[in-house]
Amino acid sequence: AQLYRCRWQIELFFKWIKQHLRIKQFYGTTENAVKTQIWIAISVYVLVAIVKKRLNTETSLYTILQILSLTLFEKTNLDQLLKNTEMQMITHHNNNQLNLFN
Numbered sequence: 001a002q003l004y005r006c007r008w009q010i011e012l013f014f015k016w017i018k019q020h021l022r023i024k025q026f027y028g029t030t031e032n033a034v035k036t037q038i039w040i041a042i043s044v045y046v047l048v049a050i051v052k053k054r055l056n057t058e059t060s061l062y063t064i065l066q067i068l069s070l071t072l073f074e075k076t077n078l079d080q081l082l083k084n085t086e087m088q089m090i091t092h093h094n095n096n097q098l099n100l101f102n
Contacts, residue, residue: 021045022065057082 017023021041026034048064057064059082067081 017041020061051078055079055082059085 017038021038021044023037023041026037028034028037044065045061048061048068052059052061052064055078059067063085064082067085068078071081
């Protein structure tokens, strides 16, 4: 029973990795390669969480990661990117709302 619990914890760990760290596959097969990829993904996750906290933004970590992946090589202030994205999301959300009274 203890072995099953340990294996289940490993399964839960890899599920969390896939959901939060955006690792869809491992690029290496050695233990060192897998550990390195996991540590890099964890580092990125923590750095983005720090950015989110410092900028005091309501934008989700997933959205911030999406923005960063699209604008990785652009020299743009991250705070400005997030504000523009938040405004676009609010505008887009309001445009999709039906009006009961005009």
